[in-house]
Amino acid sequence: MSKPTPPTVEQAEVLVVGAGPVGLTLALELEQHGVQTLLVERNASTTRHPKMDVTNGRSMELYRRLGVADDLRNVALTADRPTKVTWATNAAGWELASFEYPSVDDMRAKNRERNDGTGPLEPWMRVSQVILEPALRDLLLDRAKHVNVQYGWGLESFEEDADGVTAHLVSADGTSRRTIRARYLAGCDGAGSRTRRQLGIGLDEIDLRKLVVREIGLPRTVAALARAFRERGERPADGRFYLVHFTTKDPAVLGRFGTVWHLQSPDGWTLISQNDGDTFTLHAPLGMGTDAEGIDPREFLFGRLGCRFEANVLVANAWTPRLTVADSFGRGRVWLAGDAVHQVTPTGGYGMNTGVGDAVGLGWGLAAVLQGWGTPDLLDAYEHERRAVALRNRQAAARHALVRAAIMTSNRAELHSERWLGARTRQRVGREILDLGNLENEALGIELGYRYDTSPVVCPDTAPGAQAPRQTMDDYVPSTWPGARPPSVLLADGTALFDLFHSAGFTLLRFADHDVTALTEAAAERGVPLEIVDVRDPHAHALYERDLVLVRPDQHVAWRGDTPPADPLHVIDRIRGARH
Incomplete structure (x- = not known):
């Protein structure tokens, strides 16, 4: 058998x-x-x-x-479309505040004109x-x-x-x-x-409902949201949201405030325009104990936006935001x-x-x-580097959520009133929104400024007096401090320096005449892919701060110096994860 x-x-x-x-x-x-x-x-x-x-x-x-x-x-x-974020009482109501941003084409033109590495x-x-x-x-x-x-x-x-x-x-x-x-x-x-x-x-996990709004200068807790809901005769939000993804053949119904990317309300909901045309997504908080299975998505949509229109619901479901x-x-x-x-x-x-x-x-x-x-130590370094970024980004996301929570606690029934008190309340809430700002769409410090400077596979800068630039959520300071994303700069001939980086290996940027033979031989001895890119551009040199800058495959600085390293094999072994 x-x-x-x-x-x-x-x-x-x-x-x-x-x-x-x-x-x-x-x-x-x-x-x-x-x-x-x-x-x-x-x-x-x-x-x-x-x-x-x-x-x-x-x-x-x-x-x-x-x-x-x-x-x-x-x-x-398309790259020619500007972007606008608007706060309003609802889709058929009053505008409270707006934040406008340039199109992709305009941002590219601005970055080319400045060419200072800040974008x-x-x-x-x-x-x-x-x-x-x-x-x-x-x-x-x-x-x-x-x-x-x-x-x-x-x-x-x-x-x-x-x-x-x-x-x-x-x-x-x-x-x-x-x-x-x-x-x-x-x-x-x-x-x-x-x-x-x-x-x-x-x-x-962080429980968003228990966070205190300290860093934005408001001594309120998210528990205050419950009071705001009760003032409107509604059940307090319980942390869940309801999503309605839909299309409409008559987007003009939602065009009261022009072409808006995010339409946001102090009631806590956000309407997202997916294509500046016919496709939208609504996210709105659910009241405590609300049976999501029993919700009629169309009526839920109309109730939040404050108007009725023809809508084809594509997806609708409850979900719970988390900070983990x-x-x-x-x-x-x-x-x-x-x-x-x-x-x-x-x-x-x-x-x-x-x-x-x-x-x-x-x-x-x-x-x-x-x-x-x-x-394999490179993989341990991956955790070291990326977990730190995740923790930082979680803090930023929580901060932005708390700004929205603070705006929700400012809500009063008067926002929807046509009487003089309604106009005064809307004016006050609009000023508060502008004062709080829209950092969630402007935090270049989070997007570009994260660094792997404590990574075990990054060589620290030991030059006398060298100091790491300050990190904040909002500001990005261009730098080649080890572990940082280096500045994006256009060379004199219009070439983007980033496009010269070796995408599958390391790139040694050489801004001045130095003999780096010992470093290239050390890389070859260990089998590390390394390309030398000579750059003779004074502006780029100034932005890159050192004569020699070694960039990793993921476009982060691994090492820098004004002279070749005294022990090139040590540098190569460190950046490839070999312990000494």
Whole structure:
């Protein structure tokens, strides 16, 4: 009697679980390094939920590095459209305050004119995740030579050993199973990450309802929201929101305040225009004990916006914003990125954008280890670097959410009154909104100013008197302080310096005549990919602060100096994760 044939075990260097924007970006990064990758997604196709609507400047710089920024802009809002955020009593009521921002074209022109390193090379991009995901998927399917993308397969379990991971996948309908043998597993499988749960990694969570609004100068707690709701005769909000994603053939019904990106109300809801045309998403707080299953989405929509119109509801569901960061980003042969390790409120748009940075950071580290020139300590450094960013971004998102909470506590029934008291109340609330500002859409310090200066694979600046620039949420100070994203600058011939960086290895920028043979030989001895780029541009030299600046594959400074390092092998070993 013959023995049953053992199931076929498929092979991959990296198995990426989850094909949201983070998993897709990680696959693009691994493709750039030539790593054989299998990307699986438990759903049959890309998401129908509009989970994000802006890709910030830093993410767009990284997409430019991956060669896909222009492709993504082709499916996004056109570059000539300005952006406006407006606060109003409702869609049919009174405007309270507005914040206006230039178009992508205007931002590019302004950055070219200034050319002082204070802005991103790529301005932000407005696009819904409903559109972004298919675009990223199609780019992989069309161009990838090393990545296999498969939908309808989810992770069921895995076993890890010294040489790799054996992963067991199950089909979406539960009828089929398969086994994958990979050297590494990357869990990009969202907030409920099965990968994280099997690793036993916990989440550190902040309860937004208990935060105190101190840093914005208002001695109120979010509990005051309950009082504000009661004053309007409504049930207090319980932390949940209700989403209604819809289209309308008559967007003029919602055009009382012109073309608005975000229409926000002191009642707590936000209406997002996804395309400055016919597609919108409403997020509104739910009252305590409200049965979300019993909500009529159309009536919910009309009740919040204050007007009725023809609407085709695409998606409607309740959701709960969270402020969490995982206790660890992985270990050994299994690592995590994106929502699997951090979830934040939508305020600021830091969820997916933080995940894009994760994907690039994890991707080049995995490639370095698989190609033999990096050590596994690079992956420990990935956690050190990206977890610090996640914690900082969580703090910023919480701050922005509290600003909105403070505005909600300012709400009174008089806001909707046509009497003189209503006009006075609206004027006062409008001034408060302008005073509080709109930092959630202006925080360049968060987007561009994060640094990996305490990373074990970054060489500190030991020059006498050297001081790291101050970090704040709002301001970005251009710097090549080790661990920082270097300044974006155009050279005299119009070339973007970022475009000269080696995307799959290290780049040594040489702004003055120095013999760096010893450093290049040390890199060659360890197999570290290193390219020398000579720059003789006084303006760029001044911005880059040193004669020699070593830039990592993820466009962060690894080392800098005015002379070649005295011990070049030590520098090379440190940046590749080799301990001494």
